Amino acid sequence: MTELLSAAQMRAIEQAAIASGDLTGLELMERAGYGVVAALLAEWPDLAEGRGAATGVLPRTPAFLRTETEARRALVLCGPGNNGGDGFVVARLLQERGWEVAVFLYGDAAKLPPDARVNYDLWRVMGEIAQWEAAAIIGQAGAKVPDVIVDAVFGTGLTRPLPPEVAAVMTGLPAGRLVAVDAPSGLCMDSGRVLGEAAASAALTVTFHARKLGHVLSEGPLHCGALRLVDIGLGRTAGEDVTLAGANAQLGKGSGQHKFDHGHALILSGGQGRGGAARLSARAALRVGAGLVTLGCPPDAMAENAARLDAIMLRQVGGEGLAQVLADRRINALCIGPGFGLGALQARHVAEALGSRRALVLDADALTLLARDAGLLAMLHGDCVLTPHAGEFARLFPDIAARLAEPATRGPAFSRVDAARAAAARAGCVLLFKGADTVIAAPSGACRINAAVYDRPAPWLATAGAGDVLAGIITGLLARGLGAFDAAATGAWLHVEAARSFGPGLIAEDLPGELPKVFRRMRL
Numbered sequence: 001m002t003e004l005l006s007a008a009q010m011r012a013i014e015q016a017a018i019a020s021g022d023l024t025g026l027e028l029m030e031r032a033g034y035g036v037v038a039a040l041l042a043e044w045p046d047l048a049e050g051r052g053a054a055t056g057v058l059p060r061t062p063a064f065l066r067t068e069t070e071a072r073r074a075l076v077l078c079g080p081g082n083n084g085g086d087g088f089v090v091a092r093l094l095q096e097r098g099w100e101v102a103v104f105l106y107g108d109a110a111k112l113p114p115d116a117r118v119n120y121d122l123w124r125v126m127g128e129i130a131q132w133e134a135a136a137i138i139g140q141a142g143a144k145v146p147d148v149i150v151d152a153v154f155g156t157g158l159t160r161p162l163p164p165e166v167a168a169v170m171t172g173l174p175a176g177r178l179v180a181v182d183a184p185s186g187l188c189m190d191s192g193r194v195l196g197e198a199a200a201s202a203a204l205t206v207t208f209h210a211r212k213l214g215h216v217l218s219e220g221p222l223h224c225g226a227l228r229l230v231d232i233g234l235g236r237t238a239g240e241d242v243t244l245a246g247a248n249a250q251l252g253k254g255s256g257q258h259k260f261d262h263g264h265a266l267i268l269s270g271g272q273g274r275g276g277a278a279r280l281s282a283r284a285a286l287r288v289g290a291g292l293v294t295l296g297c298p299p300d301a302m303a304e305n306a307a308r309l310d311a312i313m314l315r316q317v318g319g320e321g322l323a324q325v326l327a328d329r330r331i332n333a334l335c336i337g338p339g340f341g342l343g344a345l346q347a348r349h350v351a352e353a354l355g356s357r358r359a360l361v362l363d364a365d366a367l368t369l370l371a372r373d374a375g376l377l378a379m380l381h382g383d384c385v386l387t388p389h390a391g392e393f394a395r396l397f398p399d400i401a402a403r404l405a406e407p408a409t410r411g412p413a414f415s416r417v418d419a420a421r422a423a424a425a426r427a428g429c430v431l432l433f434k435g436a437d438t439v440i441a442a443p444s445g446a447c448r449i450n451a452a453v454y455d456r457p458a459p460w461l462a463t464a465g466a467g468d469v470l471a472g473i474i475t476g477l478l479a480r481g482l483g484a485f486d487a488a489a490t491g492a493w494l495h496v497e498a499a500r501s502f503g504p505g506l507i508a509e510d511l512p513g514e515l516p517k518v519f520r521r522m523r524l
């Protein structure tokens with residue numbers, strides 16, 4: 001499992017390693033600085049060469065003919081903490097490579113923490129440090145355009161909005177190769193939210209030991225650019241508090257198993273002309289491996305659905321309620337919401353489904369019904385999965401959503417992880433909070449993030465019906481016996497994998513049919 005750390009967890013890991021005597025803070029800082037230099041040279045291989053070769057047109061300049069004017073230029077911006085200390089290491093290592101390096105310090109050198117101070121002193125033997133002045137920095141970046149600007153002002157220690165003179169630089173620098181050390185300054189590493197109004201926008205962010213929550217949540221990916229992870233020799237983990245959602249190796253089917261070994265999902269549909277969404281869910285539930293899937297629909301929609309379904313079975317569910325259908329105990333997972341409707345009968349069906357204590361996905365219209373009726377909300381139980389997008393979340397948990405919408409002015413800022421955990425605890429069930437950074441939380445506090453960012457974007461998932469498919473995938477996994485938390489996290493992961501497998505041009509109908517390719521790649 002890939003863990004995502006908070007700033008406090010990272011500090012605890014670092015301090016434990018130092019206290020154990022395995023490593024010193026200085027060694028960690030040296031490795032961090034080295035890692036940044038290695039990562040930026042790997043990201044832009046032309047920077048590892050002489051200036052002539054970088055054009056791709058001129059022949060490479062032999063080393064003995066290179067002049068000072070051909071040296072690579074870096075502008076290194078250092079801050080008052082250990083992030084700044086990393087910056088001094090980067091400055092030293094680049095100058096040792098023959099680069100021309102200018103360093104600016106925000107803060108008082110006399111107050112630098114000890115390891116940062118050592119690296120400040122090492123750099124001072126090699127070069128100058130100019131005191132922070134926004135106009136001078138921006139002017140220098142404009143006149144003597146650097147090949148790389150290194151943002152080592154604030155990292156995981158940022159606790160409040162950037163001071164105006166730092167914000168002016170971060171928003172005034174020319175667009176280019178801005179490398180953020182650990183974090184783009186201004187970004188809260190616990191929430192991925194900008195504290196105040198300004199944060200650096202990096203082309204490359206190099207972080208250490210493990211990704212932080214802020215790298216994947218909210219605006220984090222927008223500000224980080226590309227994200228690279230460097231191993232600095234810290235073996236310890238924080239116990240995998242929050243992890244990235246990933247593949248689930250238990251999705252294969254054993255030979256010799258019967259269809260009833262893989263569960264029976266019931267998907268409830270809306271009335272005539274409104275069944276498309278539920279049919280998408282049902283198809284996804286079947287494709288993800290539920291042994292049987294039944295679509296339950298009102299009498300007026302029977303003919304329409306019968307004409308459109310083959311492997312999926314059809315049952316009439318009208319005013320008589322769900323009791324007759326649910327008398328079949330083999331039906332072990334339900335999905336209610338896609339295209340369902342918002343009337344009193346539908347609310348009654350939601351209550352019956354909740355009362356049956358079956359594993360249950362509540363999506364779309366079912367979420368609206370829940371938001372309208374505190375009695376229904378009180379019936380939620382641990383085998384339920386709620387799948388709200390931001391609007392549905394705000395209707396269900398208005399106070400939590402309001403807290404999330406407040407401007408972030410102090411770190412750690414209230415995050416989407418905090419919001420999902422609070423909502424799951426209150427609802428007493430699993431909650432899947434949709435977004436490019438989908439957060440899945442359980443009442444216990446267990447949490448996974450399904451990140452469709454960086455090298456895993458899925459922009460074509462923003463299409464009608466994609467959510468109905470996700471609800472169906474999760475329902476199918478519940479039918480197959482996964483617990484609610486695993487079903488939601490695995491379902492979210494499969495959903496993005498299917499979208500990425502199909503690629504541009506994706507519509508919701510394509511998603512279920514893409515799952516077999518995903519499974520083949522997983523070697524199921």
Ligand SMILES: NC(=O)C1=CN([C@@H]2O[C@H](COP(=O)(O)OP(=O)(O)OC[C@H]3O[C@@H](n4cnc5c(N)ncnc54)[C@H](OP(=O)(O)O)[C@@H]3O)[C@@H](O)[C@H]2O)[C@@H](O)CC1
Binds near residue numbers: 085159161163
């Ligand atoms: N953990 C590890 O294993 C390793 C960590 N490493 C590196 O250390 C970094 C963390 O260092 P860090 O803890 O010193 O925090 P950092 O981000 O430098 O800033 C803290 C300083 O800024 C100040 N300050 C905060 N906000 C402010 C504001 N808005 N405006 C003004 N001031 C503000 C704050 O002061 P205070 O809040 O006390 O007033 C404090 O002085 C981490 O990101 C990584 O790069 C690596 O060396 C390798 C191993």
Ligand SMILES: [K+]
Binds near residue numbers: 083152154155181183
């Ligand atoms: K930084």
